[in-house]
Amino acid sequence: MLTAAQRGVACAQQEKVIKDLYAQAIGSQTKTLQGPELRDFMEQYVRQLPGHEERVVTNEEVMYVLKVADTLGTGEIGASELMKAVATWQSLLASQEMIDSRFELYDRDSTGTLSRLQVGELLKDLNGGVTVSADEVTNPAGLSILPLFSL
DSSP states (O other): OHHHHHHHHHHHHHHHHHHHHHHHHHHTTSSBBEEEEEEHHHHHHHHEEEEEOOOOOHHHHHHHHHHHTTTSSSSSSSGGHHHHHHHHHHHHHHHHHHHHHHHHHHOOOOBBBBOOHHHHHHHHHTTTTTTOOHHHOGGGGGOGGGSSBBO
């Protein structure tokens, strides 16, 4: 188990890696990450994590991180939104195994996609058995989750 000092050092090292990757991704062109730059940043970040060296980032993952982390509503990730983008990406990566197993459970027809009904059932399962509204199935918190639920 790490001591508080060791955790602090590890956090500082991780923050430096993130800032270095951000600087590489934006280059001298701009101070923000847009579509291709955000994808490059996400791929460089994930590939430095053990077990993800060959990970390819999908368009849906880029769109999801952008929708969640773009708190300024500019359609891009600036320096002030960077840590939220990383936290969103880390959360999605950490949840991926669970999402994949649940996806397989609800993809009863083995099509590689979920219908709106299947997404509703999945969300109900994830919501502790409480049914979600049709709006939440198609537009939870302003995000379209349907692209994330396909193989």
